[in-house]
Amino acid sequence: MYPWLRKEWLNLLEVARAGRLGHAWLLLGDEGLGKEQLADALAQRHLCQQHIDDQACGHCHACQLFSKGNHPDLGRIGVEGKSIGIDPVREICRRLGESAQLGRGKVVIIEGAERMTEAAANALLKTLEEPAGDSLILLLASQSSRLLPTILSRCNKHLCPIPPESVTLRWLEEQGISATPSQVRICRGAPLRVRQYLEEGGDAQRRELLSSLCRLPEEPSRLAALASSINGDLERHLQWLQLLLADALKVQAGCPAAQLNMPDLADPVGELARQCSTERLLDAQQGLLAIREHCQPGQLTNPMIHLHQWLCRWL
Structure with missing residues (x-):
């Protein structure tokens, strides 16, 4: 277990020992925290045939199958593509309704649950309302606001902090x-x-992308290439752009380089702060927030259109 998750696991284990685990949990926390480890630990505990100190033993037949990824009573939907459609959710709900092959209940783990389409979420909702037998449903999400309120209301919740x-x-x-x-x-x-x-090598990519943005007024012909670069990893690159604008605003407010999010870009950030008014920087920030909102996974929109419009306003 990752060191920053040990306390979270002990808290969940205490709930389980008290018999208050229930049948559905939503594990909330930013991507990159390793919530999958918590889900796996809960799932293995639920399926284990002989608990030791109320935790999975790690040695029984069920635990051996679990560690090899072959447990017949465990279903998992991973994060593949931009959204989770209705078909895999229907299939996993159908499997939950069947009898457990090893007799210790069944578990379903859905990673990136906020990526479920509305149809997929509604298909899961019926199973959450009427869980079959000794089943445990574990949803992992980083943005609870993108889950249906009816899904949220039917799950116990645990927040994994940074x-x-x-x-x-x-x-x-x-x-x-x-x-x-x-x-x-x-x-x-x-x-x-x-x-x-x-x-x-993200550090070098970040410096190149943000330096390209700062040079764009002198190199407008690179607008299309820059938009394509940003779109290559939209979520991460939008965050870099937001940090750049935030640092420029900090410079305008008189903050020293040591207080910047990206002190290694102090020179281009300082130039940006001199060239742009506070109003323009704030407007650019609002534009990035709008792009993030329009281009959430599962929404039918073309990020390149929004990026081109934002960069044209930047020019």
Whole structure:
């Protein structure tokens, strides 16, 4: 178990020991926190044939099948594509209605539950209202606001908080990864996201993309290429752009470089703060928020259109 999740697991285990686990849980928390580990621990405990101290033993036939990913009474829907359609949800609900093959109940894990289409969410709702037998449904989500209120009302909820920077930095160091507090903040504090960001060379990508934006008024012919780059990883790149604008506003307010989210870009940020009025920076921030809203997974919209419009206003 990741160190920042140990307390969360003990809290959930206490609920389970008290017999108050119920049949449906929503595990909330930012992407990159490893909520999947909590879901797996709950699922394995539920399916284990011989608990030790009320936790999964790790040795019985059910635990062995679980560790190999072959447990017949475990269903899982992963995050694939932009949305979760009705067919996989219907199939997993159908399997919940069948008898457990190993006699210890059944478990369903749905990752990225907020990506369910409305039809998929409604298909799940009936199962949440009338769970079959000794079943446990675990939903993982990072944005509860995108789940139907009826889904939220039928689930117990557990929030996984962002760990302190010191915990994240220490864990990364133990993994052989050198990181700075700034890099942790860029990744919104989620340890697994920081690791992925650094391993994939995200720092260099960020500097290149944001520098390209700052140079755009002098190189307007690069607008289409820049929009395509931003769209390549829309969620992450929009967040970088928001941090850039926030830093420019900090500079205008007189904050020193040490207080910036991205002090390694202090020079281009300072130039941006000199070239743009506060009103223009705030307007650009609002534009990014609108793009994020319009381009949520599952919505039928073309992000490139919104990005082109935003960049044209930037020029």
